[in-house]
Amino acid sequence: MGIVSKIKDAFDREKAPGKAASALEVDLHSHMLPGIDDGAKNLEDSLDLIERTIKPGVKKIITTPHIMFEFYRNTPEIIREKLEFVQEALQERGIQVELEAAAEYYLDDAFIGMVKNNEELLTFGDKMILIETNYIQSHPELLQVFFDLRIQGYNPVFAHPERYAYLTKPRDKETLAAYERIFNSGALFQLNLLSFTGYYGPQIKHTANLLLKEGMIHLVGSDAHKSEHVRMINKLKETKLFERIMDAGVLNNTL
Ligand SMILES: [Fe+2]
Incomplete structure (x- = not known):
């Protein structure tokens, strides 16, 4: 190999997707347990989503079924049973992955009641x-709930902040001010990788990039409900943008 191709080879390896420093090894937001929310419908769906997710190097999946009083009245027992x-x-099929489950809690009266009554809440990591929350309408108790959870020793993670229309203002400066109030409350920001692909539309893509630029990102998730989602994310993983996301210091691989 000549010197030029040697340098190019080294350069390509440096820039190659999935290089050690940029590989995402832990996915922490998805709907992969069968038949208990709007994600995987059956076991085959679950296994398909999991197999697609681990292809580019994900070693651990913390899946997070919805808990939402109006639509998905899941409990820790239901979730544990499906997880097992x-x-x-x-195991039977010899698929190597660490699968855990927590939940994605929707901020409603039932959840506020659970926090107040110190009921068991499903968590991951620390x-x-x-x-x-609702995508359109803000919830007056959001910051109070984050505060109460922190008092109880939890670390609240705000799921896909970029997706909430109520936080997006006509000007970036105003948008950032709205996010800062929540960011400064100590809640961790978990952005959806799909948002960066434009899957949810240009506005959400713009907000995701804005938060990334400002360093308002602690974690990323696939929020995968179906195989199309994982396909799009796996494509994103081959881009420079994905390297930038990983270089922003996301905490996924510490979980
Ligand atoms: Fe979700």
Whole structure:
């Protein structure tokens, strides 16, 4: 090999997707347990999503079924039972991956009640708890709930902040001010990788890039509900943008 191709080879390796420093090894937001929310419908769906996810090097999946009083009244028992069911199937088929489950809690009265009554909440990592809100309308108790959870020793994680229309203002400066109030409350920001692909539309893509630029990103997730989502994310993983996201210091691989 000549010197030029040697340098190019080294350069390509440096820039290659999935290089050690940029590989995402832990996915922490997805809907891969069968039949308990709007994600995987059955076991085959679950296994398909998991197999696609681990292809580019994901070693651990923390899947997060919805808990939402109006639509998905999941409990820790229901989630654990489904988790074990899928874990057994993975073992039977020799699929190598660490599968855990927590939940994505929707901020509603039922959730506020659970926090107030000190009920068991499903967490991951260092007592992290994933919370989403309505996409259109802000919730007056959002910061109070984050505060109460922190008092109880939890680390609230704000799911896909870039997706909430109520935080997006006509000007970036105003948008950032709205996000800063929440960011400064100590909640961790978990951005969806799909947002960077434009899957949810240009506005959400813009906000995701804005938050990335400002360093307002602690974690990333696939939020995968179906195979199309994982396909799009795997494509994103081959881009420079993905390297920039990983270089922003996301905490996924510490989980
Ligand atoms: Fe989700």
